[in-house]
Amino acid sequence: MRVITIIGARPQFIKSSPVSKALKNADIQEITVHTGQHYDANMSAVFFEDMGLPKPQYRLECGGLERQEMLAKIQAELTPIFTEEKPDFVLVYGDTNSTLAGARTANELNIPLIHVEAGLRSFNQEMPEEHNRVETDRRSKILFTPSENAVRNLSEEGFTNKEIHIETIGDVMFDALLQFQSKAHWIEEMGNLAIFEKEFGLVTVHRFENISNRDKLSQLVDELNEVHATQIPLYMLLHPSTRKRLKEFGLKLNIHQAPPVGYLQMLWLLRQCTI
Numbered sequence: 001m002r003v004i005t006i007i008g009a010r011p012q013f014i015k016s017s018p019v020s021k022a023l024k025n026a027d028i029q030e031i032t033v034h035t036g037q038h039y040d041a042n043m044s045a046v047f048f049e050d051m052g053l054p055k056p057q058y059r060l061e062c063g064g065l066e067r068q069e070m071l072a073k074i075q076a077e078l079t080p081i082f083t084e085e086k087p088d089f090v091l092v093y094g095d096t097n098s099t100l101a102g103a104r105t106a107n108e109l110n111i112p113l114i115h116v117e118a119g120l121r122s123f124n125q126e127m128p129e130e131h132n133r134v135e136t137d138r139r140s141k142i143l144f145t146p147s148e149n150a151v152r153n154l155s156e157e158g159f160t161n162k163e164i165h166i167e168t169i170g171d172v173m174f175d176a177l178l179q180f181q182s183k184a185h186w187i188e189e190m191g192n193l194a195i196f197e198k199e200f201g202l203v204t205v206h207r208f209e210n211i212s213n214r215d216k217l218s219q220l221v222d223e224l225n226e227v228h229a230t231q232i233p234l235y236m237l238l239h240p241s242t243r244k245r246l247k248e249f250g251l252k253l254n255i256h257q258a259p260p261v262g263y264l265q266m267l268w269l270l271r272q273c274t275i
Contacts, residue, residue, distance in 0.1 A: 002029045003114075004087040006078070007056070008037030008098030011173070013047040014263050015093045018175035019116060020054070031085055032056040035074050035098040036063045046262040051180060067097060067128055074101035075108075082109050089114050089142075093172075095133035103136040116172060118143035119150025119159075126209050140164060146171040177267070184267035190258050191235075201232050202273035203255070206239035214249045221251045228255040232274065237261060 034056035090106035091114040228234040234255040
């Protein structure tokens with residue numbers, strides 16, 4: 001059996017590790033396609049290096065684009081790969097643009113689709129991710145859910161009445177945590193160790209609905225600066241998209257900042273932080 005796995009964003013690199021291991025143990029051939037949705041070293045390459053992930057057989061260059069343009073480009077580049085490789089299944093994770101593009105391409109070529117983390121819902125229609133995950137579920141033949149709550153969501157949407165196999169496999173992110181938590185560590189790029197020897201709050205801000213609107217992002221910046229100045233020092237891993245919007249909107253963060261780090265460094269930060 002041959003499976004093409006589509007990954008493109010940092011969480012998908014992490015999720016793919018335990019699943020890829022399971023596929024290998026089951027003697028299932030996996031062909032990995034990295035769409036390039038997250039494309040710089042701190043957003044991509046470091047994950048493969050730190051976690052010992054096998055290099056993808058295919059690497060696309062589809063990062064840094066707006067949603068519709070990215071979807072179209074990924075689909076166009078996946079089509080000849082799927083046609084050449086002739087997989088038995090296409091496997092996608094979560095709710096990114098790479099997820100939806102993989103799902104649409106698989107459907108167009110009549111290749112059965114597997115969705116890992118199926119059934120999750122935010123019930124927030126302003127989130128592009130919500131549209132991605134719902135459409136991907138509807139296009140899938142096999143839905144691997146992380147929880148009974150996800151199964152209930154699917155049941156309420158009528159999925160149990162369709163010819164779709166639903167299986168609860170648990171949280172693959174938790175599987176990855178168990179696999180890698182003992183390897184968590186600090187690196188110099190994160191800043192002086194003294195920052196982390198006292199109480200601090202760990203911050204990430206990158207959701208589209210939080211950074212695309214100037215008023216909303218301005219409010220977040222003001223609140224973070226206030227907390228940092230009056231309550232507890234804050235440390236933020238600054239996503240490239242967030243950095244771009246801060247510059248575009250003329251907003252200034254007065255808190256500790258660092259570039260994105262790998263999964264093993266994030267685990268270390270989560271263990272060290274107060275909140």
